Amino acid sequence: MPELPEVEIVKQSLKKAIKYKKIRKVIVKNRNLRFKLPKNFEKTLQNKIILNVTRISKYIVIKFKSDTYCIFHLGMSGTIHMVKKKINKITNLSFYQKKQLPNKHNHIRLFFSNFKIIYNDPRRFGFFKLFNNTNDLNLYFKNLGPEPFNKKFTFNYLVNKIKNKKKNIKNILLDQNIISGLGNIYVNEILFYSKIDPKKKGVELSKDEIHKIIKYSKLVLKLAIKFGGSSIRDFKSTEGKQGSFQKEFKIYSRNGENCYRNNCKGKIIKFFQTNRSTYMCEICQK
DNA sequence: CCGTTAACCTGAGAGC
């Protein structure tokens, strides 16, 4: 499901819902996520008070006292739902546009005093991990590249990372160890804004093109967050609201349509790079 | 080290 903007939206609404609240009970229905849920998962979380909810690239980090952490990743299809006890039946906490949550993929439930948080994930590419000190938490993320908003994400940083790469720029930007938080949609969008052919190799990029990538990674993510993320298929925030950035897509999923750029007569084509769909305008992306 | 591919899963939608 989610790239950085969608995870950020989930984090914001989750934080609002659970910060300083106590987990009363944990029920797990299916431990077989991408990584098997740790045996002590329920016991570790039970009766813990949430001190903070933060985000590191596409991961959400829940902090408890004594430097204990629970992190999770939503994979492709993970969603978080909040269900309030009293209005259970009429809340718009739907999934796949249905009014009621299908129980089948509700793998984890966290019970609070007057609501519960549900983790639902049909494809089970998402996962949860526990850490009992800050050092282990940081070690887990040590190879992750900076997010586009990070101060470390500078021209010099990116030049050094890609100047010798023979890999195409699209896959370079999808590499979380080089730059973290981007996924297939936003990389397509960023390369369109930057007028760069996604097939172009890292080594072939000009200084100007690298400046553009930096500029537009920040811009596209900022816009996406402002619009509440992109809701295609199954993304919703914890309150069940849909994002609307999908209406702002310049290139993603616009196969066969006309290029939006002024005076460009190009048509948008679709092809695959490493099994992921790429969209580009053959005329203005060079 | 680098780059590429397959694999992990389920469900929606298209085409027949």
Added chain:
DNA sequence: TGCTCTCAGGTTAACG
């Protein structure tokens, strides 16, 4: 209706 096929906001082990 129902079958088969393709595709999906991600990551990563295994290979050459």
